[in-house]
Amino acid sequence: MISAASPPGHRLVLTLLRAAVPLCLAMIAGMVGSLVVTSVLGQHDTVTLAAFAVVTAVLNPASAAVQGALRGLGPFVAPFRDDPAAAVPVIRDARWLSLAAGALGAVAVVCVPLLATVTGVPDEVVAEMGLLPWFLAGYVLIFASTGGASTILVALGRNRNVLWPTLTFGVALGGLTALLVPSLGLTGVGIAWLVGGVTSAGVAVFNVRRAVGRPVGQSRPRPREIVKLARVSLPLAATVLVKFAVLGVVTFAAGTTNTRDTAAHAVLTTLTGLIMMVSLSIAQAAVPEIARAPDTAGARRAGRVAALLAVSGTLVVAVLLLVAGQPFIGLFTDDPAVRERVLGLLPLMLVSAAFDAAQAVRGMGLTALKRSSSSLGYFALAYGLLLVSVVPVARTWGITGLWAAMTAANALLVVLQGLGFHRHSARVGAVATA
Incomplete structure (x- = not known):
């Protein structure tokens, strides 16, 4: 594998700052989209907002766990920064692992109404959830299907490209929520979240393809290599x-x-x-x-x-x-x-x-x-x-x-x-x- 020394002194500071700024902006963009959803639902109906809060109480840790798993890909891809195409087999292995983690997260989100009923959440709040858990479970799977695109881009030194998938998601989520919630309620939020996830995933996959200089595709799972990533x-x-x-x-x-x-x-x-x-x-x-x-x-x-x-x-x-x-x-x-x-x-x-x-x-x-x-x-x-x-x-x-x-x-x-x-x-x- 190819490796390079870290830049010394002030060069290292500049390198880290150039990499961190797009990541921070991406986090802000994602947060703004979520704040728009909360604001629109708060003005729509109190029960609707309560139902959304209960669902996201499971969605947030599920998504964070999937994202955490994908961040573990970084040290496996970083050594290939000078030869990005050579990282493709590792990226393919990561997709299998991320899909497995995403499937578990999606199951947890789908089970929210059952968990809410068992824990004593009011029936009107549970009923208000409707199809939202299914839409958000689909989003978790779509997010997982990118195989840690943001981590891959950072590891390959393409930090500026990290912003665009999140910005696309935030704009789509906020805009569609404001448009659909008045007539569809939480179903509108689910549609907005899913469409935003699909659009964001498309941008992320395109950026990864450009970074490695070839289509990534998919191959048969390599259990031994996947286990190394999983560890x-x-x-x-x-x-x-x-x-x-x-x-x-x-x-x-x-x-x-x-x-x-x-x-x-x-x-x-x-x-x-x-x-x-x-x-x-x-x-x-x-x-x-x-x-x-x-x-x-x-x-x-x-x-x-x-x-x-x-x-x-x-x-x-x-x-x-x-x-x-x-x-x-x-x-x-x-x-x-x-x-x-x-x-x-x-x-x-x-x-x-x-x-x-x-x-x-x-x-x-x-x-x-x-x-x-x-x-x-x-x-x-x-x-x-x-x-x-x-x-x-x-x-x-x-x-x-x-x-x-x-x-x-x-x-x-x-x-x-x-x-x-x-x-x-x-x-x-x-x-x-x-």
Whole structure:
């Protein structure tokens, strides 16, 4: 396989920034499309919005798990950046794995009405779902059929092309939702989501074809090679599920406090998501640089620069939030008591986000080294401790205690992921020469 040294010093910084900016813009485009859907449904009918929220409560972790699995493809494709056509067999193997993961996610989404009924969701909300779970299950399969196009493009250095599939999806989703929901309700959302997914997948597949210089096609599955991909991809998907599940329990624990604190927690969680887009973009951009490093020094340099950039980006956003303060938070709530609570907890949330940014880069660094199973183990430990503590912490110290606990968990992850990356990166030169 072909490898190249990571660019030293400021060249590495510029390389990571050029790669991260399109990824961050793509995340923003996807978020805007989802916000349009929520806004249109909120103005349409309260029951419709509630039904949509229940379905997406399963869709989001299912999609995130599939996406997490696809990100594990990066270190397998990155070494072929100088000869993209040679990556085609790996891309074909990835499609088989992603379709398997997508099928599981689609089944989970289809089962939402049954799960909602069992868990006591009101009958009118379940009935309102209609065909939406089936449309969204189709979307998950279509998304999986691209075989991790975004990861492939980043690994091959075609970062600008990552924006267009997501932008296409966001425009199609937002425009069709506004057009169809007034007459079709949630069925209109389902149609918009599915059409947006098909259009986005078409753009993604076209971009991959241009990147490798030939049609990718499909071949018979190669079980041994697919297993190699799965050993990196599946632990990464499991890590995403662990984080989603534990943070869901944290939200539940916040809901046991009081209405004001529950609302404040929701706003703080939304702000955290906005902040994390910066660090996640840089973390993904760093994967090819770490994977292509010929020696330990190169891998550690790429990981160190990426971590500094991610934390710096988080701190910049933190300063903007602190300066904007109340006017910006007012976009999320018009309740003065909730705004006051959010402002009081904002510094703690920002510290938690900074730790989260650093651990995310180290975690993706382990993925680049094909050691995502180690990252899963660290997550299981840190978030396992968080899981068992959230209920008593919420009862004793409220959401202040919850955010302190999340900060401690993220700080522990920084240490564990950092030590893990240092240990496994020591073998980069040995593996390359073996």
